[in-house]
Amino acid sequence: MVERSQVGWVETLAVNRGRGFMGHPKLEPRLERELEVVEAAGQSERMIPVLIEHATPATVGRGQNRRASLEAAERRSRELQQGIVARLRELNGQGIQQLGLANAISVSLVPSQIRSIADHADVKIVRLARPEQVTA
Amino acid sequence: MSVEKLEPRLRAHIDEERRRASLRGIEPLAADQTPIEVTISHPDVVHAPEGVARQDRLEALAELARRIRAIQRPILRRLRRLTGREPVLIHSLVNAVTARLTPRQLETLAETDEVGLIRLEKLEEVTCMNESVHVIELPQAWDELDANGDGVAVALLDTGADKTHPALAGKIVDEVSTSTEPITVPGNHATHTAGTIVSNDPIYRGVAHAADLINIKVLTAAGFGTPTSVILGLTEALLRGAQVANLSLGWSELLGWVCNDADCILCQAADNAVGLGLNLVIAAGNESSAGAQPPFAVRHPGAARSVIAVGAVDKAKMLAPFSSIGPGSGRLSPGSGHRVTKPDVCAPGVDVVSAVLGGSFASMSGTSMATPHVAGVAALLLQKQPDLTPTAVKKILEESCQPLPYGPNQTGFGLVSAYGSVLRVTDIS
Numbered sequence: 001m002v003e004r005s006q007v008g009w010v011e012t013l014a015v016n017r018g019r020g021f022m023g024h025p026k027l028e029p030r031l032e033r034e035l036e037v038v039e040a041a042g043q044s045e046r047m048i049p050v051l052i053e054h055a056t057p058a059t060v061g062r063g064q065n066r067r068a069s070l071e072a073a074e075r076r077s078r079e080l081q082q083g084i085v086a087r088l089r090e091l092n093g094q095g096i097q098q099l100g101l102a103n104a105i106s107v108s109l110v111p112s113q114i115r116s117i118a119d120h121a122d123v124k125i126v127r128l129a130r131p132e133q134v135t136a
Numbered sequence: 137m138s139v140e141k142l143e144p145r146l147r148a149h150i151d152e153e154r155r156r157a158s159l160r161g162i163e164p165l166a167a168d169q170t171p172i173e174v175t176i177s178h179p180d181v182v183h184a185p186e187g188v189a190r191q192d193r194l195e196a197l198a199e200l201a202r203r204i205r206a207i208q209r210p211i212l213r214r215l216r217r218l219t220g221r222e223p224v225l226i227h228s229l230v231n232a233v234t235a236r237l238t239p240r241q242l243e244t245l246a247e248t249d250e251v252g253l254i255r256l257e258k259l260e261e262v263t264c265m266n267e268s269v270h271v272i273e274l275p276q277a278w279d280e281l282d283a284n285g286d287g288v289a290v291a292l293l294d295t296g297a298d299k300t301h302p303a304l305a306g307k308i309v310d311e312v313s314t315s316t317e318p319i320t321v322p323g324n325h326a327t328h329t330a331g332t333i334v335s336n337d338p339i340y341r342g343v344a345h346a347a348d349l350i351n352i353k354v355l356t357a358a359g360f361g362t363p364t365s366v367i368l369g370l371t372e373a374l375l376r377g378a379q380v381a382n383l384s385l386g387w388s389e390l391l392g393w394v395c396n397d398a399d400c401i402l403c404q405a406a407d408n409a410v411g412l413g414l415n416l417v418i419a420a421g422n423e424s425s426a427g428a429q430p431p432f433a434v435r436h437p438g439a440a441r442s443v444i445a446v447g448a449v450d451k452a453k454m455l456a457p458f459s460s461i462g463p464g465s466g467r468l469s470p471g472s473g474h475r476v477t478k479p480d481v482c483a484p485g486v487d488v489v490s491a492v493l494g495g496s497f498a499s500m501s502g503t504s505m506a507t508p509h510v511a512g513v514a515a516l517l518l519q520k521q522p523d524l525t526p527t528a529v530k531k532i533l534e535e536s537c538q539p540l541p542y543g544p545n546q547t548g549f550g551l552v553s554a555y556g557s558v559l560r561v562t563d564i565s
Contacts, residue, residue, distance in 0.1 A: 030392035051363055053401050060408045066374055069412055097364065101371050101408050102401035106364040125394065127363070127401075131316070134366075134385045135295065135325045135359035136419035136435065136504040 026118040031128040035111045047094060047108040049129040055122050056080050058103035074100030081105055083122050091116060141246040146174065146256040148457075150239045156454060159541055171236040172256065173224065176215075176245065178231040179252035180207055201228035208233060211250040218245065268484035271451050272509055273538070273555040274343060277516060283558045285344025285515035287522075290333055291378035291414075292508075293369040294385065295323025296353035297330035303337040303491045304330055304349070310376050311351035314368040315361055323357035324493050328500050329384045331491030332508035333515070340490055340497055343512025343554065344519075350378050355385065363387065366437075367405040374412055379518050381409070382511035383418040384504030386435025389465065390423050398439045398466030398476065406437035415518070415526045416443040417511040419503040420479035426461035426545060434478040439464035444514070444530050445478045447547055448485025448506040455542050456486045459503055462545035480548040481533055482540065483509035513554045520561045532557050 023032045031050065038046050060073045077100045084105060088096055093107040106129060109117065118126045142150070153170065182204050188196040208226065215223055215235055223235035234257055237245065245251055269275060277283045289309070296319055299308045304327070313319040334349045335342035354369035355361035366385070373381045387393035387402060395403060410416050421435035438445035438460075445464070448456035459482070463475035485506030492498040514529050524532075536557035537550030 028392070028394050049362070051401065057399060057404050058408060060411050062411050066412050070371065070374060073408065099364065099367050099401075099405075101374075102367050102405035104364075104367070104401045106362075127394070128392075129362050129364060131356070131360040131362050131365075132387070132391075133359045134361055134387055134435075135355065136384050136386055136421050136502050136507075 024115060024118055026123055026125055027114070028125060028127040031114070031126060034128055035114060039111055044112065045110050047110060048114060049106070049108045050114055051127045051129040052084060052105045052107065052117060053124040053127070054080055054084065054103040054105075055124040056103060058101060060101075070100065077103045080122070084117065084120055087117060087120055141251050141253055142242065143253060143255045146172070146242075146254060149256055150242070152457070153239070168239045171238050172242065173234065173236050174242065175232050175234045175255045175257045176211065177252040177255070178207060178211065178250060180231060182207065182231045197228065204228060204231050207231060211248075214245070214248065214250065267451055268488055268509065269341070269343065271449075271453065271484045272343075272513065272551065273553045277554040277558045281555070281558050281562050283516040283519060283554070283562075285334070285347030285512065285519050288344065288347045288380065288515040288518045289350055289376075289378050290344065290347050290511060290515050291350040291352050291373035291376065291381040292326060292330050292333065293352045293354045293366060293373065293381055293383045294326030294329055295355045295357050295359055296321060296326050297349065297351045298322035298327040298491070298493050299351065301327055301331070301491045301493075301495055303335040303340065303497075305336070307334040307336065307349045308351045309348040311353070312372050312376070313353035314365045314372060315353050315356055317353065317356045319351070319353050321357050322493060323355065323359065325355075325359055325384070325500075325504065326351070326353070327492055328490045328498075329382060329504060329508045331497075332488065332505065333382060333512045335491055337491070337497075343509055344515035347512070347515045347519075350376050361385070363402055367401065370405050370409045370414070374409060374414055378414060379522070380415045380417065380511050380514045382508050383416065383437070384502070384507045386419055386421050386438050388421055388423055388433075388435050389431030390425070390433060393436055395436050395439065395465045397470075398441055398464055400436055402437035403440035403466075406440040407442045410440075410442040410526045413526065415514045415529050416440075417507055417514055418443050418445055419507045420445045420447045420462075421460035422458040422502050423460045424458050428463070428475070430465060432463060432465045432475070433460040434462050434464045435460065436465075439466060439476075439478060441466050441476055442526065442530075444510060444533065445480050445548070446503055446507040446510045447479035447482040448501075448503045449482045449540065449547065449551060450486035451484055453538070453540060453551055455482070455540070455546055456501070458501070459485065477544045477548065480530065481510060481537055481552050482506065482547045482550065483552050510552050513552055513557060516554060516558050517561055520558060524561065532560050536560060
C-alpha cells in the first residue's frame, strides 16, 4: 500500500528526475543516473557508496538525558533496520554502518544489489553517498 | 549595443546601485549620478620590446609610454569632454586609462571604438569582523550586557579548524573527525567560521569570544563530505555536550538532493538533535533562486523545521545576491502545497574577514560566513540563560531581529541583533 507521504516522495522524485515516473521510485535520480552510466560502461561489478533511508523516521525522546535518549534512538533504529541489514548481508554489502540519529544505513553495493535493496518494503529511498563539496 | 564592453562585475555593480537606489525610494536616475572608478582598456594591445638590457629599461619604458599616449589621445579627449575632468591615471605599462565616470557616461563610452573593455576599479569592500559585529549590534551586547559566551560549548561541524592559529589559541577544548581525513588536517573554511565565533584576536574578535569550541571535522579540508559524516558529527556534538552547533554546509536540491517535506535523513537528524537540546544554526545556502515548487534553493539540513537557517546580507544590510531564497521543502501541513518559510534570520556574509590557515586573516563570502555570527549570538543567550530550550533561543533571535526591506522567504525575520536578543534574557535590574 502506498501511503500519502510515499505519494509525496514519488512526486518529488519525479519532479527532480524531470522525466515523469520512468525510473525506480525509490532510487534518488542522481543515483539512478550513476547506475546507468556505470552499467553502460560495462562496470556492473563496481561498488557504489549509498545511503539507505528507512521508511520509518528516527525519533528521539525529549527532555531526557541526552546520552540515554541517543542510545534509545539507536536501539529503536537498529530494531527497525533488522530486515534491511539482513538483506544487505545476503547481498554481501560492504562497510555496513547503521545510523541512529537518522534511521539510515550506509553501505557500498554493486548496481544490481542497489536495485534489489530498493525493492525492500522498509526502504524509503536509496541515495548516492559519494563525498560532495557541501560548504556554503 | 556595446554593453558587453562593461566587465560583468561592473555591470552587476551598476545594476545593484540602481536597485538599491530604487529600494531606498530614491529615483533610480540618482544612482546614475554617482561616479565609479574604472579602468578602460584600449582595444589595441601595446607590447614592450623583448630582450631589453637592464641599462636600457628606463628608456624602453619611456618609449612604451609615448606609444601608448599617442594611441590614447582620442579617448583622453573624449573622457575630458564627457566628465569635464582629467583621468585618475594614464597607464604607461598597459594601454589603459583609469577614470571616474557615472554609469550613464560609462554606457556612452562603451559605445565607442576606442574602448576594448571597462573594468570596475574599486577596492574590494570587505566586512571585517570588527565591522560585521556592528551590523548585528554586538558591541553593545559585549560592553553593556557583559555577554561573551563564557561557559558555553559551541560545536563547529566543518572542515576542521586550525588550532595553531593565534586567534584560536586555547579556544578548542575538544575535537574529533568523522570525515575521511584525520583531525590533524585543518581547513580554511572551518578556521574562518571558527574565528567568527570564538576568535580572541583584539581586532577580529569573535562574536562569542569567551565560548569553548568543539572542533568536529565532518568534511575534508577541501569541503567534501557525506551525509553520514555530518550525521555522525551531530551525534558527536550531542555526546560531547555541545549547546550550540554551527553547520556552514548543506546539500542542495538544485544539485540533486531529494527531500519531500523536510523529512530527509539530514533534516531528520537535525530535528532530532534539536529535540535533544542542541541549538542548530545552519547555512541556508548560496543558490539564491526561489520558487514555489521543488527543487528549493534552501539546502538541507537548513530546511529542517526546528533549526535556525541563516541567509546573508552585506554590511549595508542589503541581501547578498547569492543567499538562498525560500521557502524550504517542509510543508506547512501534511499534503499541503504551501511550504515553510526559510531562511529564518540573516547575518553578515559578504566579504567577511576572519581567521584562515597560516595564522592570518582573509575575506570570504557565503551564507557559511553569516551562520557563525548567529551561532555566536545563540551562545551569548545561553551564557545568560543556560536553560533556554532551542525553541526559545530560536524565538528570541527571530523576535529581536532588525527589520529588513525584503520578504519573509528572502531574509526571514530580518537581521539578527545581538544586543536586542541578549537584552531579552538579561536581568538589568
